[in-house]
Amino acid sequence: MINEEIQQQINSGKMLPLMEQFYTIQGEGFHTGKAAYFIRIGGCDVGCHWCDVKESWNASLHPPTSTDSIIENAKKHANTVVVTGGEPLMWSLDYITSKLQSLSIKTHIETSGAYPLSGNWDWICLSPKKTKLPLEGIYKEAHELKVIVSNNHDFKFAEEQAAKVKNTCELYLQPEWSKREKMMPLIVDFVMKYPKWKISLQTHKYLNIP
Ligand code: SF4
DSSP: OOOHHHHHHHHTTSEEEEEEEEEEEOOSSTTTTOEEEEEEEOOOOOOOTTOSOGGGSOGGGSOEEEHHHHHHHHHHHOSEEEEESSOGGGSOOHHHHHHHHHTTOEEEEEEOOOSOOOSOOSEEEEOOBTTBOOOGGGGGGOSEEEEEESSTHHHHHHHHHHTTSOTTSEEEEEEOGGGHHHHHHHHHHHHHHSTTEEEOOOHHHHHTOO
16 A cells, blocks of 8 residues: 655656666667667556557566665766666656756656656657557657557557658568567568558577676
8 A cells, every 4th residue: 555655756857666777788669779778667458459568467466665865876887778668658757757858868768658647858769569559649749650560450550650750760560479480471461562561570589698
């Protein structure tokens, strides 16, 4: 049970239900290969059946943690922070991003877009999910659209989502990990046919790093 004072700190973004934090290499999407400090915040109700971080879903399992202490850790390591989850936009991210930016640390987010956008972002990777679609406002803010491909219908979904983002948005198709052998040849064909799309691989999984 969270007391009122902690709840207020969470509401103001000065505490976040932290699942894990680690320094690694961004494995996916536009910034693949870049060293970054990852902050994984608990809580998600989007319900992707193939989710590889289901432990993140129940926010109450992840202790409210001082945002300042997270920032202290981040600044020891990297000049880029990736905020991920779970669904990080379930929480107020204005405080953490303004503090990071005041330290000249780039702020990146990975989100399904299912909750209102908070925070100031140098890079927004929108990864929409059919089970809980993004709110309309985030499409024009996204720098990168990353659609996970697990079946044939996901190509149609990808095009529907791409029609909503701004035309400078980078477009990526990424095979769902457990279906990668089946879907990869189809993704290759699709990208060669529609070259506005690029392929994103979960290179951290091939490299065996977090
Ligand atoms: Fe998992 Fe992300 Fe889907 Fe949430 S949005 S269920 S964390 S893959």
